[in-house]
Amino acid sequence: MREVEVKALVMDPQQQMPVLLLREPQSERVVPVWIGHPEATAIAIVLQNREFPRPLTHDLLRATFKVLGAELEMIVIDSIQDSTYYATLHVRDPQKQSHQIDARPSDAIAIALRTGSPIYISEEIFQLAAVEMPSSEEEPGGKRDKFMNFVEAEMRLAEFKRFAQ
Amino acid sequence: MREVEVKALVMDPQQQMPVLLLREPQSERVVPVWIGHPEATAIAIVLQNREFPRPLTHDLLRATFKVLGAELEMIVIDSIQDSTYYATLHVRDPQKQSHQIDARPSDAIAIALRTGSPIYISEEIFQLAAVEMPSSEEEPGGKRDKFMNFVEAEMRLAEFKRFAQ
Numbered sequence: 001m002r003e004v005e006v007k008a009l010v011m012d013p014q015q016q017m018p019v020l021l022l023r024e025p026q027s028e029r030v031v032p033v034w035i036g037h038p039e040a041t042a043i044a045i046v047l048q049n050r051e052f053p054r055p056l057t058h059d060l061l062r063a064t065f066k067v068l069g070a071e072l073e074m075i076v077i078d079s080i081q082d083s084t085y086y087a088t089l090h091v092r093d094p095q096k097q098s099h100q101i102d103a104r105p106s107d108a109i110a111i112a113l114r115t116g117s118p119i120y121i122s123e124e125i126f127q128l129a130a131v132e133m134p135s136s137e138e139e140p141g142g143k144r145d146k147f148m149n150f151v152e153a154e155m156r157l158a159e160f161k162r163f164a165q
Numbered sequence: 166m167r168e169v170e171v172k173a174l175v176m177d178p179q180q181q182m183p184v185l186l187l188r189e190p191q192s193e194r195v196v197p198v199w200i201g202h203p204e205a206t207a208i209a210i211v212l213q214n215r216e217f218p219r220p221l222t223h224d225l226l227r228a229t230f231k232v233l234g235a236e237l238e239m240i241v242i243d244s245i246q247d248s249t250y251y252a253t254l255h256v257r258d259p260q261k262q263s264h265q266i267d268a269r270p271s272d273a274i275a276i277a278l279r280t281g282s283p284i285y286i287s288e289e290i291f292q293l294a295a296v297e298m299p300s301s302e303e304e305p306g307g308k309r310d311k312f313m314n315f316v317e318a319e320m321r322l323a324e325f326k327r328f329a330q
Contacts, residue, residue, distance in 0.1 A: 068233045104219050
């Protein structure tokens with residue numbers, strides 16, 4: 001397993017889908033994970049240190065863990081089937097017993113960012129999916145091509161706020 | 166407190182926002198609650214008996230309750246501030262201790278529909294917000310006017326499915 005961090009949340013304009021770039025610290029290799037718009041918004045809010053007056057769905061999950069005395073020890077992106085990544089929440093209950101909960105990577109990461117829990121990727125998936133992060137010094141036509149269609153996601157937070165009851 | 170059920174999920178075309186209609190059984194009075202699009206989708210999926218291959222965010226919440234041996238006893242829409250409804254999840258842990266978790270009504274209802282937990286509204290809010298449900302026999306220009314701008318929500322499930330990794 002490799003611990004990763006959320007390097008960026010970008011938009012794939014061709015597919016009109018948000019993409020999370022997960023990076024191994026001190027490495028230039030990233031694993032891109034395509035996710036849904038609501039989950040992207042939930043992640044963008046944490047990355048941008050935004051706060052909302054009311055708890056959003058992943059805040060509610062964090063509150064549930066807290067109230068029940070459970071701890072999110074880590075999340076692991078641990079398998080892939082039909083081009084879909086699978087993740088697992090590793091949760092410790094108040095009796096120190098461990099539980100695993102099946103989750104989408106987007107939900108798992110949206111919660112992990114709120115609880116400060118580490119994010120891991122299985123070695124197998126890392127080897128399969130990791131690509132080199134393009135450096136800004138690279139000349140046009142180089143590895144940067146792979147990412148040049150990505151633009152910074154513009155999460156329309158003002159509009160979202162309107163809908164956030 | 167009054168127990169209510171989800172009568173319908175409709176779209177308010179003027180505000181372009183989904184509206185939940187909560188009805189007291191054997192009554193024609195409903196409480197409209199404006200909610201966000203992601204939560205409306207999460208609720209529509211249950212109302213339409215749709216299933217997705219991967220757990221959505223509220224499914225993850227249900228799984229969390231289950232794994233930790235907790236039970237969602239009920240949810241209560243119990244206060245209103247600045248035109249925003251507040252709800253509370255009433256959760257019982259394995260030691261039979263009760264906990265309350267602050268939530269948006271939309272999240273609370275999306276979970277309650279998944280766990281089969283009852284939905285309550287405080288008497289105060291019911292009296293404040295309940296309106297008569299228009300019956301289809303009424304003549305044009307009657308109470309139906311209040312709802313005539315509502316059209317059945319078209320949750321674009323096919324598109325959502327594409328984004329549901």
